[in-house]
Amino acid sequence: MITEVATNLFWILIFPGFVFTLAVGLVASWLVRKVSALVQYRVGPPVYQPAVDVTKLMGKEILIPQDAHRAVFVVAPLVGFSGVLLLSTMLWLVGVQITFVGDIIVALYLMVLPSLALILGSSASGSPHATIGAAREMKLVLSYELPLVLAFVVVIIKTAGGLEPGEQLSLVALSQQAPVMSISGLLAFIVALLCVQAKLGFVPFDIAESETEVASGVMIEYSGALLAVWKLMQAMMLVALPLFLVVVFLGGIGISVGGLLGGIGKYLLVVVLVILIKNTNPRVRIDQAMRFFWFYCGGALVAAVILATLGNYYGLAWL
């Protein structure tokens, strides 16, 4: 009993949970900055820069606005942070076959948590910039959640043949297959990638934070350690969300040496795709983002669902 609790704590806090994910996340956020710099003819920061930034923020004073709702303002970053922490632990454990039926649904819920926390925290700050940021974040969540769920519907249809009905909702079972190797799976992957882009708050969907419009909107009132927690949360999301795509669409990470290397390669591929999209697009307006996710992505997914169903019916795996 005690050993079980200890193992669980170890999983969540050290490996592969908090410490490990954090380390990977900081390296990943360095990767984002470095690759962006290379695309933009700049030199870019050294590899320890994100860690140094966060350490510096930790030592700074926390300012809480007079009009803010203090409790919500302080708790919100921690809520978002723990959501991502649980999500990433769960995803790493998929690699060692630890899972339960329906964990994909839990993962979907945990993925919304950071955005919700961001909305809560910024609304609690009482700043007009943050209010606009929160409203934008809310609209953004409304726009990308539906396509994201639809993308998983496509995956579930694709994998229907090979799996038991209950197993379809478990991440380990899904990670054995690579639905991206078909037309419908590829469509779903592209849409899910764009949703992840929006979840990460990267250009072209950094609407809630847009620096030149609302001066980093949702985050504007956060400072010191609380801001550091947000930054850490974003760094960990940079691990969790691409990893989620790898597990669901690209066949997951294996335990063998080859599987591990392949998994790291897939993860890097997703991250680099995200960075390239970030650096080759301007920020869109919130109404354009909504239209894009609902009509264009939604349309693509409806087509993907039809293709996947037809593929299953006629036994064509490539559809």
Place this chain on the structure above:
Amino acid sequence: MSETVRKSVLAVGPFHPLQEEMEFFQLTVDGETVTDINVRLSYNHRGIEKLSETLQFDQIPFLVSRICGICSASHPLAYVQAVEEIAQVEVPERALYVRTIINELERIHSHLLWVGLAGHFIGYDTVFMWAWKYREPVLDLLEEITGNRNNYGNVKVGGCREDVPDELKPKILAELDVIEQKTEMLTKAVLDDPVLHARLKGVGILKKDDAVKFAVTGPTARGSGVDIDVRHDDTYAAYGALDWKVISQPEGDVFAKAVVRLLETFESIKMVREALRKLPKGPVAAEVKEIPPGEGCGHAEAPRGETFHYVRSDGGNRPVRHKVRAPSYVNVPSFKASCIGEHIADVTLTLAAVDPCYSCTERVAVVDGRRQVVHNYASLLQLSREKTARLRKEIGAPEMKLEDL
């Protein structure tokens, strides 16, 4: 019950990541839509006009080139032309060509700077970095000719301070080829990108009659289909002898302004090439002994629009009055016409699209303590009119109304 309606005001400024200068736009917003805009400037008044009265005529070009770090060829040129009008100086032809070359190089780097900044404002930092990288050689060329990357102060009354050396010509031409190629790439990227179209087209439209009403100048006017350009309409330096055309676009949106600026860059490259080819031999400055009493006006087409200088001399070695009007002074108020009813995301872009330069255009505001503005532009104007009326009465000038003029 109170009748005041609470409106939410989004403050863009006084310190805001949108622009590096101090400016304050109070956007009254309803959700994402801007319903009213209030501009407050005068955070950085530097008293250039007053300073200018304490300097000698040939020191002032260095002062006015510091009005704006980017229009630092146009302001001295306008000033010098005003003084030359007073003194009736015959400027050597080579000096006119050198002035043209420096001014067009300035336009190239300023327009590329704007393209980069516009990219940054819509979150497209790659364009930002690339455009500024391509702009760098222009600054190097300016440094090689005048000794300074910015604030060249290359003109003086009667000519130019530094000549364009003949041995530099091949280098300038080679650099221009590179810049032209890169600008072409940038232009294609802007004109073909569907996401940029979605973001820029139909945004912040300044209609032609509004453009005329607000008397906007430069690319802001030309982007609204008003093809005014001082270089063409009241030609100065060597512009009359060169083959170029005024670029204008009828749409009036941010996209049109971007297109105008990008196409103008090509015209400028063409002009510098032609000016280098036609560069006549001879001295680069005429001797100017004295500035007689009198008054003169000079204007030049800065990258942002017409910059206007008025100088009055009483025969001494200092001007008794020097008045400056930078292009942003007329361009900034046009936000009233172009921003209301737009999205916040579009308004911030529209604010940036006129390429405003606040410190150039600053006027005094009298502020009491930390909050209250005692005198703003309107009340100062009122005071000034009252003073003029009082002086008129004192010296017995005939009654005159604005309508009589």
